[in-house]
Amino acid sequence: xxxxxxxxxxxxxxxxxxxxxxxxxxxxxxxxxxxxxxxxxxxxxxxxxxxxxxxxxxxxxxxxxxxxxxxxxxxxxxxxxxxxxxxxxxxxxxxxxxxxxxxxxxxxxxxxxxxxxxxxxxxxxxxxxxxxxxxxxxxxxxxxxxxxxxxxxxxxxxxxxxxxxxxxxxxxxxxxxxxxxxxxxxxxxxxxxxxxxxxxxxxxxxxxxxxxxx
Numbered sequence: 001x002x003x004x005x006x007x008x009x010x011x012x013x014x015x016x017x018x019x020x021x022x023x024x025x026x027x028x029x030x031x032x033x034x035x036x037x038x039x040x041x042x043x044x045x046x047x048x049x050x051x052x053x054x055x056x057x058x059x060x061x062x063x064x065x066x067x068x069x070x071x072x073x074x075x076x077x078x079x080x081x082x083x084x085x086x087x088x089x090x091x092x093x094x095x096x097x098x099x100x101x102x103x104x105x106x107x108x109x110x111x112x113x114x115x116x117x118x119x120x121x122x123x124x125x126x127x128x129x130x131x132x133x134x135x136x137x138x139x140x141x142x143x144x145x146x147x148x149x150x151x152x153x154x155x156x157x158x159x160x161x162x163x164x165x166x167x168x169x170x171x172x173x174x175x176x177x178x179x180x181x182x183x184x185x186x187x188x189x190x191x192x193x194x195x196x197x198x199x200x201x202x203x204x205x206x207x208x209x210x211x212x213x214x
Contacts, residue, residue: 003074006161009144009178010089012071013163017170018134024193027136029059030208033110034199042201046208048107057108064105064210067132071172072097089174092130092212105132106213113140113185113205121181126152129176130212137205139166139189140182148179155179167191176214 002015018026033044047057072093075084084094095101111119121143124131133142146160154177162183165171167190173180185205190198199206 001070003078004163005075005078006144007079007083007087007090008158009156009161010087010174011144011163011178012074012093012172013165014067014070014074014170014172015166016168017067017070018168020168020191020193023136023168023191026063026134026208027194027197027206029057030110030206031197031199034112034201034203034206042112042203044110044112046108046110060108060208060210061105064108064132065103067134067170067210068093068096068103068105068172068212071132071170088128089130089172089177093172104212105210107211109209109211111207111209112199112203113137113182113207114202115185115187115204117182117185117205119182121146121148121179123148123152123155123176123179125176125214126154127176127214128154128174129214130172131175132170132172132210134170134208134210135165135205136167136208137190137194137203139164139186140205141165141184141186142171142180143183144173144178144180146179146181167194175211
């Protein structure tokens with residue numbers, strides 16, 4: 001696994017976070033939740049609620065919290081304490097690494113993309129929303145930092161940065177404060193397991209979103 005940290009936006013990119021086998025297992029967990037609506041991402045609920053809840057898929061929550069932990073380990077091993085404390089989202093990972101605030105994935109959703117789809121630049125909320133996005137299927141160009149037309153006071157924008165997000169990659173970011181978009185889907189880049197068992201509605205990419213309470 002290779003790690004790229006974008007300090008100015010508090011983004012952590014885990015390249016190859018999941019092996020092909022792990023990707024396929026995740027794909028099998030979420031493929032029945034797939035929706036595809038026109039050329040825009042279709043969103044769907046995958047899991048939520050406390051342990052034992054009928055709406056909770058513990059396998060997904062366990063995976064999400066593992067990836068939060070891996071991101072935290074990468075941050076504390078790569079950055080100084082002052083660099084970590086300079087960004088609220090990196091500071092969140094610092095508190096996770098220290099054990100003072102353990103990972104807490106509250107809900108899991110899926111965003112599904114058809115061939116040629118994009119996702120417009122936006123922030124999800126007007127407050128922090130610590131998010132782990134995991135990709136399966138075709139690669140995409142995931143852009144962070146581009147200023148929105150009507151920024152909230154908490155928006156952290158500036159020079160946009162493009163990230164090539166391949167199947168099996170994970171990206172940690174503050175979806176409430178950092179503008180983000182999918183500017184392109186790169187056709188023909190999905191792994192073989194995905195191509196052989198492609199979801200309905202011509203869905204070529206699934207982004208599984210693990211979020212902590214906001």
